[in-house]
Amino acid sequence: MPAGPLLSILIFLPALGALALLFLRSDDHEWIRRLAFAVSLAEFILSLWWLLRGVPLGGTGYKLEEFHQWIALGPHGSAPQTFINYHLGADGISLFLVILTTFLTVVSILCSWNSIGKRVKEFFVMLLMLEVGVVGVFLSLDLFLFFLFWEVMLIPMYFLIGIWGHERRIYAAVKFVLYTMAGSILMLVGILWLYNATGTFDLPSIQRALQDGTLILSRGTETLLFLAFFVAFAIKVPLFPFHTWLPDAHVEAPTAGSVMLAGVLLKMGTYGMIRFCLPLFPDASRRFAPAIAVLAIIGIIYGALVALVQPNLKKLVAYSSVSHLGFVVLGIFAFHIVSIQGAVFQMLAHGVSTGGLFLLVGMLYDRRHTFEISQFGGLSTPLPRLAAFFLFVALSSLGLPMLNGFVGEFLILLGTYQVHWSWAAWAATGVILSACYLLWSYQRVFFGEITVEKNKSLPDVSVRERWILASIAVITLWMGIGSTFITGRTANASQSVLDQMVRPPRAYEAVAPAKPMPTVLLPATVAASQGSATQKQISIERLGTR
């Protein structure tokens, strides 16, 4: 294990790559692609190696931390000098999200190999800069730094949609930027409010101050702060009713943009909820949980219903994201260790399988230049391999056991059921609906007679495409059967989110007897909610294999 600022290297390696790309001749497409691919592959391998080694199984707290004082802000309260810090760290939750990001960047670069016709150099520069922003978001432990990466990431995505997108790209790009900024600027006010109360932007310090009672937020303040953060994240997820930017952005974005958008950018929202909303504002989170759960369930069902009637294949996948992300939000706001584990797992699973679906839709588009389902039909004859991969990824997305989608959705439903069985019941309809829209659309695209003459002579997957799809399929399968590898590592981090929600009783509040936990059915979850760290470890691992 090498020493040094590993996380900084992880964040800024793609930026170096982008800088190097700028020095290549802009018509030398072959070398531009190769260099971008090499950088992203190196990044992926380094993230696997360093993060999996650096964040050991069973560890708690943040690992690989880097801490430097960055910007002096002058005196605050009794402190003579306060700082904006450059503070990075990884734990079980951010670990896999970073790996997902680096993996999908490699995939995005590969899938854009031939489909990008104009301004190739700028395209790959933007893709790498996007990676910088997203990895930075997942690794920042300073609120200011987090916000900085959160905003920086907007610009490359904006250009990716706006320059290389489809017909209505400008509208979609501007909508995307304005929606996200609208949420995030209020988050900035919230961040500053926290700074004003504590004199620091450092997340662990603020957390500590909240937990040992040195910082007590009044009910009203906590509500406002929670909303300032939550709305920013909800827009990003997107939670119903903030979802309207998503179909536009997805449909108009180039394939690589859609893959990154669905694969990792949406996860920034749910990651934010887990990392900030729950630990920092637990009481407000609990107060708002029923309302949020209702929105999440509406999102699950509404997204699925809209996907069911979509004539546009890419929009269908986009709406399926709304539905799937509803599950994640529901899992988070059920405040149960199992459901939070499930939410984290579902974030990863959705990244891989929906990323895969967007890839496949993009491949269809490369061949036929349309997303209209009515233009397809009977494609399994000319494209047998593509059809097979599509079926595989679609099955994982609809939650077939043994594949990755199942684990996440199952854990979420299981955990939610322990807390509110009705939430789980409503959400479960989403699982059925997702089978409906995915299988029905699959049938319309790949089975039946070939109705359009052009479809008869389409080329099947190329070697490059086969490699991309095979890697996605392997990971999908592996996440389905070897899920303990992931759940075991996310367990402690998820538990610590719940631990951080505990607050010391306030002096003026009568100490009411704690509400008994709802009866838990599984021995595994009993252990998880009561047992020591090691027991928890084992139980979660066991749970993952079920």
Place this chain on the structure above:
Amino acid sequence: MPAFPNTSDLLRVLPELIWCGFGALLMLLQPLVKSRQVLTTVAVIGALGGIVGNFYAVHNPGAAFGGLVAADPFSIFFSHLVGLVAVLVILGADSYLRREGLADAEFYALVLFATAGMGVLASAQELLTAFIGLEMSSISSYILAGYRRDALKSGESSMKYFLLGSFATAFFLYGIALVYGVTGTTNLLKMDSAEPTSTLLKLGLALILIGLGFKVAAAPFQIWTPDVYEGAPTPVTALFSAGPKAAAFALLLRIFADVHAATQFWFWAFWILAALTMFAGNLGALLQTNVKRLLAYSSIAHAGYILVAFAAVTTLAKDPEIGAGPAYAAILFYLLTYALVKVGAFTIVSQYGGAGEKHLQFDDFAGLGERQPWVAALLSLFLLSLLGLPVTAGFLGKFYIFKVAVDSHLIWLAVLMAVNSIVGAYYYVRLIVVMYMREPSAELAATVPARFPLSVNVVLAITAFGTIFLGLFPSKTLNYLLQANLLNR
């Protein structure tokens, strides 16, 4: 006061003396020297000389001329700021003046006189001295606005600026008279003893605020701004948006710091001015299709953001624990970043506008990203900084203002500012859309874009470097601005 000022007094106003001296020198050289290059060099040396002339004040801060002007870190900061703006404007104007066939020595002389006026304004500790500074910079500005004599719009710009400007100056002067009537002094430091509840004092301060509000383009005194900015030659617009505004804000801040009554009385005035100005600027900018007008409206909006920090000063000053220091620092830092960005953006516009400033519509910028990638990238950088995106100086500037607003519990004003930032995002992004995502018209695509001359590239390099540097490493600048004896009292 001795009949002849002693040496240290003179050395403390050395920057202003140098600027005035070089201005006069340039006027004398005009008939003798034909080479534009020589004149530009002399002007740049003069502007730089003024900055260097601060050396005495840096090491020996204090009042000069019996308290008429102060040479303290505050005034030194502004002296550097307006000097830097002058250097950049002169460098950027050289090729513009050649292209438009305008005389250059007079132009540079006027820029230097205006700069000297701004320097006086920022260091004045006495209202009549401030008035002299204001007039020096204003009268030079009126002439500069009409410098493109043959263009109708330039004449309109000059006339509008002159009429409305002199009206505002009258308000300012009348305010001084009333304040003098109550306090018996025009020296800011001696006013504190006055009865703060006196209606006459309030009226006087209100009139002063109106006069200065006009200079900084605060709503509802902002109506002149778009027309004047659009009509004036673009390098002059760059000067307007950075220099006089900064100097007028400096004087406002000094009145704030020294006159207790103003701090108390002006809180709601600033709250309302800030809210109005932000909305007036941003909503106005939404509808613009001319880049110069867009930037003019955006400069109104930015004045609004700065006024938010002013509202914060009033509440922070009451809190002995924090004090108004952070708010001062936020304002000064913002003015610095803003000046850099605006000068950079206007310099690009002045170059790109072409002969007679014809190409200033949004459509003229279509496809700029492909035809002139560097220019488009730099203009995008400046626009993103105006928008307040991280890694640029504009973000940190806005961040500090947000911070002091939240620190002083002006949450609603901060929220209004946040709303405005989003509205602002729309029109800045719109211009970037045009540059990168629209295809140019056939006619436009056929024209070969002119290469930018070296002097302009130097200006762009300095402003772009400053924008990114201050966005990443603001600590040094900020520490300077946060020092306790910023206003040497």
